[in-house]
Amino acid sequence: MTIRRPSAARTARLLAATAVLGGLLVGTAAPALAAAPERTAPRAVRVAAPATVTVTGHGRASAAPDLAILSVGVEATRKTAKEAMAAQNTAAEALLAVLDKQGIADRDIRTDSLTLSPVYTQNAEGESKVTGYQAGQSFSVKVRKIDRAGQVIGAVNDATGDSGRINGVVFDVADPSALRVKAREAAYQDAYDKAAQHARLSGHRLGRLVSLSEGESTRPGPGAAPGVAHDEASVPLAPGEIEEQVTVSAVFELV
Secondary structure (H helix, E strand, O other): OOOOOOHHHHHHHHHHHHHHHHHHHHHHHHHHHHHHOOOOOOOOOOOOOOOOOEEEEEEEEEEEOOOEEEEEEEEEEOOOOOHHHHHHHHHHHHHHHHHHOOOOOOHEEEEOOOOEEEEEEOOOOEEEEEEEEEEEEEEEOOOOOOOHHHHHHHHHHHHHHEEEEEEEEEEEEOOOOHHHHHHHHHHHHHHHHHHHHHHHHHHEEEEEEEEEEOOOOEEOOOEOOOOOOOOOHHHHOOOOEEEEEEEEEEEEEEE
C-alpha cells in the first residue's frame, strides 16, 4: 500500500485557513465579553442619627393623711431573765387589751421586735457585772380613724404605766395609688416642658418620645412623739399633709 503525503503547498493552505477561522472566533467572542456588566460591591448608606434631648422631670402631689401608724412598746428590767420576760409579757398583754378596747383590729397590730438582754453595772474597780435583765417588745399599730390617734396613744400610756414606750408616729394615706398617679402626671409634664424649651432654644421642633423611665417614688419619713407622759389622757398631734414625689427621665427627638 502506498501512502501519499500532502504536499508542502497544501499544508500551508490548511494552516492559513485555520488561523483565519481562529481570528473570526476570537473577534465574535470579544463583543460578548465587553457587553457583560461589571459587578461592583454594594455601597453602605449612612443614615445620620437624629438629634435628641434628655431631660429629667420632677412631680409632686399632696393630700391629707387618713392613716396613722404608731410605734409603741413595753420594756421591763428585773434581776433575772425569767422575771424580766414575765414583767414584759404582763405589760404587753395590757397594751394589746387597751388597743382592742380602742377598736383597733388584730390585722392592724404587728410585733416589730422582741428583745432580752443583760444589764451591766460597772463597779469601783472598773469591772462590769451583770446585775439584771431587760426585756422589751415593740408593736406597729395602724389607726385608721386618724382623729383618734392621740387618744389611742394616751390610752396605751395609761394601760402600761412606766413600762410603756412611745417610739414614734407616721402619717400616711391608706391607698397611695391615686396620689402617685397625680405625681407621675406632673413629673411627665415637667419633663415635656423642659424638652420643648430645649428644642426652641436650639432651633428645632420637639419630635417623638424615644424612651421614658421612672425612678422610685418617695414619701416623708416618720414623725417622732418623744417624752409623752404616762398620765396624758390624749396626745395632741399635727398630721399635716402627705406628699408623693416621682422622678422620670425622658429622651425626645429633635426635628
